[in-house]
Amino acid sequence: SYDLTQPPSVSVSPGQTARITCSGDGLPRIYSNWYQQKAGQAPMLVIYEDTERPSGIPERFSGSSSGTTVTLTISGVQAEDEADYYCQSADSTGRYVLFGGGTKLTVL
Amino acid sequence: EVQLEESGGGLVQPGGSLTLSCAVSGFSVSSKYMTWVRQAPGKGLEWVSLLYSNADTYYGDSVKGRFTISRDNSKDTLYLQMSRLRVDDTAVYYCARVSMVRGRGYFDYWGRGTLVTVSS
Numbered sequence: 626s627y628d629l630t631q632p633p634s635v636s637v638s639p640g641q642t643a644r645i646t647c648s649g650d651g652l653p654r655i656y657s658n659w660y661q662q663k664a665g666q667a668p669m670l671v672i673y674e675d676t677e678r679p680s681g682i683p684e685r686f687s688g689s690s691s692g693t694t695v696t697l698t699i700s701g702v703q704a705e706d707e708a709d710y711y712c713q714s715a716d717s718t719g720r721y722v723l724f725g726g727g728t729k730l731t732v733l
Numbered sequence: 734e735v736q737l738e739e740s741g742g743g744l745v746q747p748g749g750s751l752t753l754s755c756a757v758s759g760f761s762v763s764s765k766y767m768t769w770v771r772q773a774p775g776k777g778l779e780w781v782s783l784l785y786s787n788a789d790t791y792y793g794d795s796v797k798g799r800f801t802i803s804r805d806n807s808k809d810t811l812y813l814q815m816s817r818l819r820v821d822d823t824a825v826y827y828c829a830r831v832s833m834v835r836g837r838g839y840f841d842y843w844g845r846g847t848l849v850t851v852s853s
Contacts, residue, residue, distance in 0.1 A: 658839040660778070667827055667846055668770075668778065673839035711778050719838060720791040722768070722780035 627651040629712055629725035636731040643699040645728045647712030650693055655714050657695040659688060662727075663708045671710075672697060699730070707732045735759035735842045737828050742847030749818050749851075755811040755828030755844055763806040766831035766838060769813050771824035772846075779824070782813065783831070796822075818851045825849075 629649040637643045647657060659672040670679050672688035675695060685700045699706055712725040741753040755767075769781040782802040783791040790802050801814040811828050825848050829840040 656837045660840070662778075667843040668829075668840075669843070670839060670841050673841075674834055674837055677834075679841065709777075713778075713840070715838070719836065720783065721793075722783060722838075724770075724778045724780060727777040 627716070627723070629714060629723050631710075631712060631725040631728045633726070634729045634731065636733055637702050638733045639704060640701055643702050643706070643730055645697045645699075645710050645712075645730065646694055647696070647725045648694045649714065649723070649725075651714065651716065655717065655719075657688070657690065658713045659697045660711045660713065661706075661708045662711065668711065702730075702732055704732050706730060735830065737830065737842055737844035739826060739828055739844045739847035742826065742849045744850045744852065745818055746853050747818060747820055747851055750814070750816040751818065751849060752815070753813040753826055753828075753847060753849070755813075757809050757811065757828075757830070760830065761806070762804045762809045762811055766833065767802075767804065767811045768829050768831050768840060769802060769811075769826060770829060770840070770843075771822075771826045771849075773821070773824040776824075781826070784811065815849070818849075820851050823849060823851045 627650045660668040661671045662668040675690045676688045687698045711727045736758045767784045784802045799817045803812045825846040827846045828844045830842040831838045832841045
């Protein structure tokens with residue numbers, strides 16, 4: 626298995642672009658998903674399979690992958706985007722799920 | 734409409750047992766992979782267990798040998814039997830549906846969670 630590493634916090638002003646990274650040695654071979662969790666709520670899927678956006682998720686959310694790092698980008702950040710964000714992947718068998726430690730996005 | 738609703742949380746003493754339920758609607762629990770994820774107070778998400786549609790089961794290292802995931806197809810309900818509970822099992826437990834694309838899974842629907850507190 627391997628670890629997924631995220632920065633503890635990211636801060637941006639409204640309208641700016643937020644980038645949240647997730648690093649892990651296994652990422653080039655597997656995939657990543659991203660979840661948003663607002664205070665007091667259950668997590669919600671915002672990106673799957675590195676770059677795909679579920680229906681209903683605003684276009685300002687996008688995902689990318691390069692080497693051992695995947696990135697969640699939120700363009701034109703809005704106050705409602707303030708939340709914790711978690712990356713998620715799995716080992717090579719897909720039977721052992723991994724979560725990153727989470728990143729708190731603060732909208733200044 | 735897909736919905737998941739957990740129940741069964743509560744206060745239990747260390748060493749005790751508890752069974753969580755997750756009632757689903759809008760799909761059949763037998764047709765999808767299902768998972769449990771937990772979140773200790775003020776902490777991040779931790780994967781607990783995975784149940785394949787063929788009934789294969791998988792567990793995180795911290796719960797292996799103590800927790801058992803199962804389902805009742807007739808009731809469209811997922812379960813998590815927890816035994817030998819420890820103080821560090823205290824968390825909100827979420828059930829989630831797993832969807833697969835090209836062999837890759839993601840958790841597309843989540844319940845609201847149920848709180849388990851392990852304390853004497």
